[in-house]
Amino acid sequence: MPSIRRALIAGAAATALLATACSGAGAGGSSGEAKSINVLMVGNPQMEDIAKLTKDTFTKDTGIKVNFTILPENELRDKVTQDIASQAGQYDVATVGAYEVPIWHKNGWLQELGSYADKDASFDKGDLLKPMVQSLSGKDGKLYALPFYGESSFLMYRKDVFAEKGLKMPERPTWHQVADLAAKADGAKPGMKGICLRGLPGWGELGAPLTSVVNTFGGTWFTKDWKAKVNSGGFKKATKFYVDLVRKHGEAGAPQAGFTECLNAMSQGKVAMWYDATSAAGSLEDAKSSKAAGKIGYVYAPVEKTESSGWLWSWAWAMPKTTKKADAASKFMLWASSKKYEKLVGEKLGWSRVPAGKRASTYEIPQYKKASAAFGDVTLKSIQQADPTDPGVQPRPTGGIQFVAIPQFQDLGTKVTQEISAAIAGKTSVDKALNDGQKLAEDVAKKQK
Structure with missing residues (x-):
């Protein structure tokens, strides 16, 4: 998936890398004797929080030292894919998402974790939200x-x-209502733009919000019988709309703006609107880092032809099969996803910063309900309404809302968004970007038929 966060990420990453270097990388040693584990994770605020809290809590209680390596989203994806696919075994735990898990399980790269959760009664696996469990499970359930x-x-x-x-x-709202509101809010305060939309290339950066817009405009990457539709119909209409909106009323430096840059722009009062992940709300409502805390409203993802259009994602802890420290790694993951950890964040850092969206019980905690009053209900309902099997107006060949659940999409989505980002920068036209993208999609489709 940084302005305010970039400095924090850089500092945390430098510290984590130094710690790793000092302690020795790799996954050597038996699982029963592990005194340290190596964790690779994306540099989002929730991960920065766990990096700060682990030493004085988890490590203190278990004696297990955790060496964190924290990277921006695009770099994280490259690193974790390279390490796990090559069976390098440098990391014992890595953050991955709903896209990778089913594919990597099929390839035999991931350790099964449900049995660890079942053995830990305090973890309460049954409390996990069903959409999250389904998105992180293999075909074997x-x-x-x-x-x-x-x-x-x-x-x-x-x-x-x-x-x-x-x-x-x-x-x-509809997307056309949003465009009208962006035009009217543009310049409402000195230096304020109407809206922030990701323009940074990457299937999980620009590709995520754009694909959700494509879905509700009636488009799709592929039809059910694997016909590429990148340069026609709803895909073309949505992309032209998106590029036009961000060029006219979007944030400064849009072609380089991803989640982190838009988070900074919204929290520092540089934009009037932002369409993105529901998980951003916790940071935006933290008065210690956000000038906009208490001033933000939250509504459902804009639509055109569908009733809803919110995506579905989970940043999750995975264990590569190459690890030799499964016991220690599983203890860390169970703790990091537990009710106990959520309570720790709430009490130490503030309840708005709880890593939510995964447990039903989170939304019943009085302190969290109060802290998330502005966004908690719409977040939970958006997650529950998301349908990865039917996100648009036509049948799909595979699952996924803001991505296509095939191994080739990581490369395809990134290359196509590079072209679209260039269109946002004014270096090419949307038509040329999509025509080039269509050729790439057709090559992928041939291999699927």
């Missing part, structure tokens, strides 16, 4: 990753700015 937090997507907007401008945000 077994759990191959433990969710750290779950998310859908929604629209965030500055309530105070809208009130000052006399603008009204519908609970379930």
